[in-house]
Amino acid sequence: MSHVLDAVSFVPARLPMDIGFGLEESATSPVPGFGPELRTLIPTQGSQRQLQLGLPVMLRQMRAQHLAALWKDFCSLLRQAAIPVHCSLEELEPLPAAAVPMRFARRYNRQPLQMLDVATADLLELSLRSSAHEWGWPSELVTTNALPAFISSVRAAAGGNTPVGLELPVGADVADIELAVNSGVDFLTLHGSAFDELSVWGISRARQIANKIARASFPIVVDLPLQKIEHLPKCLAIGASVVAIDSLLKPVTDAAVAELESQTSKPAARTGKLPLSVDIRAIELRKGKSSLELLKPVESLLEGIRSILKSHMRLCAVEELAGLDKRCLRATSRRLAELSGLQMLGSLE
Amino acid sequence: MNGVDAGSKVGVQYRNRLVGNESSDWMPVSCEGLSPQQIGSALRESPPGGKIRLVGVPKTMPGFASGLDVEAQFRIDGDVGDYAFMLGANSNWEVAGDAGLGLAHSLVSSSLLIRGSAGDYLAACAQGGFVAVHGRSGNATAFGLAGAEVVVRSKSGDYAGAGMVKGILVLANGSGLGLGSGMTGGSIYLRGEAASVSPRLKKIRMKDADAMRLSLLLARAEIRGDAREFKLYQVPAH
Numbered sequence: 001m002s003h004v005l006d007a008v009s010f011v012p013a014r015l016p017m018d019i020g021f022g023l024e025e026s027a028t029s030p031v032p033g034f035g036p037e038l039r040t041l042i043p044t045q046g047s048q049r050q051l052q053l054g055l056p057v058m059l060r061q062m063r064a065q066h067l068a069a070l071w072k073d074f075c076s077l078l079r080q081a082a083i084p085v086h087c088s089l090e091e092l093e094p095l096p097a098a099a100v101p102m103r104f105a106r107r108y109n110r111q112p113l114q115m116l117d118v119a120t121a122d123l124l125e126l127s128l129r130s131s132a133h134e135w136g137w138p139s140e141l142v143t144t145n146a147l148p149a150f151i152s153s154v155r156a157a158a159g160g161n162t163p164v165g166l167e168l169p170v171g172a173d174v175a176d177i178e179l180a181v182n183s184g185v186d187f188l189t190l191h192g193s194a195f196d197e198l199s200v201w202g203i204s205r206a207r208q209i210a211n212k213i214a215r216a217s218f219p220i221v222v223d224l225p226l227q228k229i230e231h232l233p234k235c236l237a238i239g240a241s242v243v244a245i246d247s248l249l250k251p252v253t254d255a256a257v258a259e260l261e262s263q264t265s266k267p268a269a270r271t272g273k274l275p276l277s278v279d280i281r282a283i284e285l286r287k288g289k290s291s292l293e294l295l296k297p298v299e300s301l302l303e304g305i306r307s308i309l310k311s312h313m314r315l316c317a318v319e320e321l322a323g324l325d326k327r328c329l330r331a332t333s334r335r336l337a338e339l340s341g342l343q344m345l346g347s348l349e
Numbered sequence: 350m351n352g353v354d355a356g357s358k359v360g361v362q363y364r365n366r367l368v369g370n371e372s373s374d375w376m377p378v379s380c381e382g383l384s385p386q387q388i389g390s391a392l393r394e395s396p397p398g399g400k401i402r403l404v405g406v407p408k409t410m411p412g413f414a415s416g417l418d419v420e421a422q423f424r425i426d427g428d429v430g431d432y433a434f435m436l437g438a439n440s441n442w443e444v445a446g447d448a449g450l451g452l453a454h455s456l457v458s459s460s461l462l463i464r465g466s467a468g469d470y471l472a473a474c475a476q477g478g479f480v481a482v483h484g485r486s487g488n489a490t491a492f493g494l495a496g497a498e499v500v501v502r503s504k505s506g507d508y509a510g511a512g513m514v515k516g517i518l519v520l521a522n523g524s525g526l527g528l529g530s531g532m533t534g535g536s537i538y539l540r541g542e543a544a545s546v547s548p549r550l551k552k553i554r555m556k557d558a559d560a561m562r563l564s565l566l567l568a569r570a571e572i573r574g575d576a577r578e579f580k581l582y583q584v585p586a587h
Contacts, residue, residue, distance in 0.1 A: 046386070110512060112474035112495045113455035115436045119416060140470040140492060146431070146450055153412025153432035153454070160386055 004196050005231040007333040008238075009345060013317035037320055038309055040242055042123065042219045044186055047161040051102070051122060054082030055305060056236060056321055058104070060223050061246040062253070064091040070256055073291040074298065075099045081302055084123055089116060106167070109138045118158045125189055126154065127167040135169050137176075147183040163219075167191055170202035170224060177209045187219035187241075195224040195231075200238055201339040204326070207239025208341075217241075217322060229304050233312040237324040238340060245305070252301055256294040263288030374400050375424065381405035388413070395421045402426070408449075414440070418457075431468070434461060437478070450487070453480050456497050462570070469506065472499045475516070481570035488525070491518040494535055500570040507544070510537050519566055521574060529582060537582040538563050540574065550582040 042051040059078070062085055064071045075092070078085055078101035086104050104123035107113055109130040118124060129135050141147045155164045163186035168176060170192035180188055190206055192199050203222055210218040222240035225247040226232060235243045309321070316328040330345035331337035337344045378401050380388050388406075392414055395401055399421045406413060408428040418438040428446035435451070437459035447465035456475035466484030473489065475497035482499075488506035491499045491513060500519040501509075507525035510518050513535040520528075523541030529550040536559075537550070555563075560576035567574045 110474070110493050112476045112493070113436055115416065115418070115438060115455075115457050118436060139489065140451060140454075140473055149411035149431040149449075150451065150454075153415045153435045153451075156385065156389055156412040157416030157436045159416070160389060 003227045003231060004200055004336065005226075005234045007336050008200075008234050008329050008331055008340075008342065010233070010237070010312055010315055010328050011330050011345075012315050013328075037313065038306060040219070040321065041217075042163045042187055042242075044155070044161050044163045045184055046155070049161040051084075051163055052082060053084065053102075053242065055302065055309075056240075056242045057083055057232070057245045057305065058221065058242055059083065059085040059246055059249065060104075060244045061086070062249065063087060066250075067253060067257060069260060070253070070291045070295060071095075072099050073295055074253070075101050077295060077298060077302075078102075083302075089120060109136065113154065113157070115157075118154065118162075121158065121162060123163050123165070123187075124154065124158055125165045125167050126151075127189075127191075128169075129167065129191075147179065151184045163187055165189055165219075165221065167223075170199045170206075170222070172202065172206075174205070174209065177206050178213060181210050181213045181218065187221055189221040189223060190240075191223040193225070195226065197336055197339050199224050200336060203235070203239045204340045204342075229301070229308050232305060233309055233324060234329065236309075236321060237326060237329050238342075239326075241321075249298065249301060252297045256297065259289070260291070260294055375402045376400065377402045377404060379403075379405050380407065385410050385412075389415075389417075392417050392423075393419065395419045395423075397421060400424075408446075411449075414442070417459075428465065434459060437461075447484065448482075452482075453478070453497070456480065466503070467501075471501070472497055475499065479566075479569065481572070483570075483572070490520075490524075491516070494518060498566055500566055500572060502570065502572045504541075509543075510535070513537070517562070517566065519563065519570075519579070521567070521572055521579075529584070532584050534584060538579040539582060540579045546582065549584055551585050553581045553583050555579070555581045 038055055040053040040056040067074050072095055075095055076099040079099060084102035084104045086106060092100050092103060102122040104125060105117045105121035106125045106127055108127050128137060141150055151164055165187035166180045166185045167189040168180060170190040190202060206220055210220060219241040220239060221242045222235055223244040229248060232243055312324060316324060318324060326342055329342050331342040332345050334344060380403055397420045401421060402424045404426050406425050406427060406429060408430050411431045412435055413429050413433040414437060415435040417440055420439045422441040425444045429444055429448050431449035432451040432454055433448055434442060434456060435454045436457055438457035440459045442459060443462045445464050448463050448467040450468040451470045451473060452467045453461055453472045453475050456472060456478040458477045460479045463482045467482045467486045469487035469489055470492050471482060471486045471490045472480045472494060473492040474495055476495045478497050480497060480499045483502045485503040486501045486505045488508055489511055490501060490505045490509040493512040494516040496515045498517045502521045504522045505520045505524040508527040508530055509520060509524040510528055510532055511530040513532040516535045519538045521540045524543045526544045527547060528543040529537055529547040532547060532549060559581055563576040563579060
């Protein structure tokens, strides 16, 4: 089944005038394995602190229970790559400090804020969804000055240097987006269950509004299902700053977990006499692949994301991710072009 | 006074205890000229077990004492702004003036006494602790209350107790429309009349234990009253 982003293509910039020199990868990088140009910064209003993501991606639905015995090494990978994950404190507590990734916490409408959650989060998102996933502004925040005061108070409660964002539906009204951006949030999240033409339009419009009111680098997180890693740079070019990659990662992690389970079931199937006191995870480590080996496809996926971002940046002759914008894209569908403000492929420059 | 910067304005104040008109137990500390971040840091540096009187708290500052978890007693001579004491834990506060919108939002375990009035969404989503307001409270008092105890001496606005999940709300002088709308748990004690009561609430016969609990809350809030003057409303368990 085709994805709406398949109707969008990158167009190459003019060829560089000088080839063969000055095109080496940066020798040093603050984040091992990833070039500085792929970093995404999320600043905090009123603070010097900027949260630095190693890639413009995050995980919003991955949980410890999905990964079972692979969770610790998976989190180590995320920490190394500086990719934040949405999970509870309890899921991270058993991990050694060296395996704890950046964590983002979310609060739904009508839920009390949790002190430990707020104080220890690296990123805090206030969702305009209730826990039953109904969208709406909480009545406590609809008066004129309430929202900026609330955002400011939550940030203060978190210690003053944690980015605080607001989650809206991807097709949110202009007035809602403007209210959100003007409220003093550090980032905006656009959420949807399907990536369709409305989503492209919604991201594009939110970017326009954010550029007008705040600044061109105002972070917009997009949480929409992607089908392949080629969709990621397109999403960035349309207006996202960070993209949720759960839909890309889940098949990979599911396969790793399935392989882990098949490894642990083999000894029991052979002997049929597994003592109840034996730890199944210990058997997996002795008999089959280690969890690091099982997670190699995850590393490959992240490396694939890095490669595809760099290749598109080279294609469009940009040195920073922010340089990937709508000017680099063309739509192959007239309707999509009209909705998103992209030029049609084939139109005269 | 661990952690107090030798050069900080507040650090100097903590060390030089000034004797004012009040008991020398209360240390006066001035917030004048301090930024919100400095005020937040200063509050976090409060000596545990200390008694501190704050003057010059900017009433336009949102989120005063947000996330503060210090075992100390504080007094404020004036007003506090919106969302003051959000997520507060373990502190005792007395505010001589008024409070803005969203006082004690998501309160964890602090104890607050507001001698003036409070704005809308007093103690919204408060999970624990105690809040008493001598003046009026605005609309949606105790909205989504999740375990705290809230007492309002003067009239409360519309939709008091809306969406309450747990905890106790005491309204000592009536309330507006929609008392207990969307409530799923907790108890509301009401003296006087409500303009309208949510049909999901039922008036419950007050038992001795309920009356005792109410009396203790009134005493703690420094409010005169007899438990027999109140009606108890709850959502019946199914």
